[in-house]
Structure formats: structure tokens, C-alpha cells
Amino acid sequence: MAEIEHHLTEPLLAAYAAGNLPQAYELVVAAHVSLCVECRARLGAHENAGGAVLETLPGAALSAGLRDRVMAALDAPPPAAAAVPRRSGIFPAPVMAALKGQPPRWKTLGGGVRQQILQADAEGSARLLYIPPGVAVPDHGHGGLELTLVLQGAFSDKTGGFGTGDVEIAGPELEHQPVADIGPPCICLAATDAPLRFHALIPRLLQPFFRI
Ligand SMILES: [Zn+2]
CATH class of the missing domain: 2.60.120.10 (Jelly Rolls)
Structure with a gap:
């Protein structure tokens, strides 16, 4: 993949980390994060800052399953080359999950x-x-x-x-x-x-x- 030039904004990453995004946006954010080393790192900073808040937000229940799967993937040991995308064919893991x-x-x-x-x-x-x-x-x-x-x-x-x-x-x-x-x-x-x-x-x- 060519280098990614257009990334997620900080407000989107913060809202995603807090579990406040509508599910449709959440899917796009999860998919981009799964492909993008840079946004994955930026999301990590938001997760560290907002992890305690995440537990208390009612919105977090909306699609905790998807977020949990993404977070589990993010917590997994990084592959040898950090830029290797987690995907099946052209579809990142969150999209594959949505496609069942x-x-x-x-x-x-x-x-x-x-x-x-x-x-x-x-x-x-x-x-x-x-x-x-x-x-x-x-x-x-x-x-x-x-x-x-x-x-x-x-x-x-x-x-x-x-x-x-x-x-x-x-x-x-x-x-x-x-x-x-x-x-x-x-x-x-x-x-x-x-x-x-x-x-x-x-x-x-x-x-x-x-x-x-
Ligand atoms: Zn990005």
C-alpha cells in the first residue's frame, strides 16, 4: 500500500476511544486504524488518557463487541513489520467482521x-x-x-x-x-x-x- 496521506482527526479518534461514535463511523475509524500505524499510535494515546472514562459511558455498550475485538487486535504483539495490515484480501478485519x-x-x-x-x-x-x-x-x-x-x-x-x-x-x-x-x-x-x-x-x- 502506498503511504497513507489522509488520516483521522483528533476529535474522531477521541470520540472513538470514548465509545461515543455512531456505529457507522465507528466501523470506518476501526478499519482505518487497523490499516494505519500512525493513527493506531494516536488512538493509543487517547485510550491511555480516556480508558477510565470509557468504562462509565453508556455509549460504550453500543458496539462493545467490535471495539473489544479491535482493542484485542491492537493489544496483540505487533507483527515483525509494523506496517503489515491486518486484513483479509482488501478488507480490514473490522470490515470482515461486518461482512460476517x-x-x-x-x-x-x-x-x-x-x-x-x-x-x-x-x-x-x-x-x-x-x-x-x-x-x-x-x-x-x-x-x-x-x-x-x-x-x-x-x-x-x-x-x-x-x-x-x-x-x-x-x-x-x-x-x-x-x-x-x-x-x-x-x-x-x-x-x-x-x-x-x-x-x-x-x-x-x-x-x-x-x-x-
Ligand atoms: Zn491514519
């Missing part, structure tokens, strides 16, 4: 774009996206924070380029239309809030885009 160890069951969205929803609740949703090279991902109207982790290939939007392992953090002010780079299909893990807005756009509002 099975290959993705892609659902076609049109234009060659496919998705599999991994997790959805009132706070947000997480999905895998498969974007053929050169194809644009429609702006799906996230109302708040969107986290996108590249698992294979790369994409670009007006903020820059994102390669494998990079995470894009987009707020509602960003009207972006990522385009998959030429090369292998771009496979991303994306988490958004406002899932109803996303669903309302499919298929009606996506249709003009997919005629391209």
Missing part, C-alpha cells in the same frame, strides 16, 4: 456502481461502494459528516486525491463528486448520517448522473 466473514453481496446501483450496506440505524449507515475506474460517485446528499475510507484503488474530488488507506472526512458544506481513478475499481467503505436522505435519492435523483 463472507464476500460482499453487491447490489447494483447503475452505471457499474455497486454497494453493500453493512450497517444502518437511526444515527447513520455504513456501506461498501464499488466504483469502476473513471466513474463518478453521485453526491448522495449527506446531511452531516461523511467518512470515506479507500480499500482498493483511488478516487479524486475537488479537495484532492485519495488512495488506498486514505480516509476522506467531508462535512455537509462539501459538494463533492468523487471520481474513481483510472486503474483497479475503487472500493470504499463509506459512513454517513442522514441515511434517509441517501435512500430518497435512489434511484430517482441518481438517474441523470447514470446516463453519463
Whole structure:
């Protein structure tokens, strides 16, 4: 994997360490941390600072299983090369857990774009996206924070380029239309809030885009 250039922010790492993130975001953070030595170290600092608080937060019960598995992995002796990702194929361990160890069951969205929803609740949703090279991902109207982790290939939007392992953090002010780079299909893990807005756009509002 090329060197990761786009990392998690301190507030995201702190919220993750405290167990305060919605599950969809938590999955993206866990997946990036499992791939990224730098963020793993930064998370460790938050864990040390906030470990006592973690025990008392009600939010920690939301997905303690996932976090426990990640923490267990982080506590394990580091491999000989610290940069060796813990993953199965292109999917980091937290994604494999969300897939229950099975290959993705892609659902076609049109234009060659496919998705599999991994997790959805009132706070947000997480999905895998498969974007053929050169194809644009429609702006799906996230109302708040969107986290996108590249698992294979790369994409670009007006903020820059994102390669494998990079995470894009987009707020509602960003009207972006990522385009998959030429090369292998771009496979991303994306988490958004406002899932109803996303669903309302499919298929009606996506249709003009997919005629391209
Ligand atoms: Zn990182």
C-alpha cells in the first residue's frame, strides 16, 4: 500500500476511544486504524488518557463487541513489520467482521456502481461502494459528516486525491463528486448520517448522473 496521506482527526479518534461514535463511523475509524500505524499510535494515546472514562459511558455498550475485538487486535504483539495490515484480501478485519466473514453481496446501483450496506440505524449507515475506474460517485446528499475510507484503488474530488488507506472526512458544506481513478475499481467503505436522505435519492435523483 502506498503511504497513507489522509488520516483521522483528533476529535474522531477521541470520540472513538470514548465509545461515543455512531456505529457507522465507528466501523470506518476501526478499519482505518487497523490499516494505519500512525493513527493506531494516536488512538493509543487517547485510550491511555480516556480508558477510565470509557468504562462509565453508556455509549460504550453500543458496539462493545467490535471495539473489544479491535482493542484485542491492537493489544496483540505487533507483527515483525509494523506496517503489515491486518486484513483479509482488501478488507480490514473490522470490515470482515461486518461482512460476517463472507464476500460482499453487491447490489447494483447503475452505471457499474455497486454497494453493500453493512450497517444502518437511526444515527447513520455504513456501506461498501464499488466504483469502476473513471466513474463518478453521485453526491448522495449527506446531511452531516461523511467518512470515506479507500480499500482498493483511488478516487479524486475537488479537495484532492485519495488512495488506498486514505480516509476522506467531508462535512455537509462539501459538494463533492468523487471520481474513481483510472486503474483497479475503487472500493470504499463509506459512513454517513442522514441515511434517509441517501435512500430518497435512489434511484430517482441518481438517474441523470447514470446516463453519463
Ligand atoms: Zn491514519
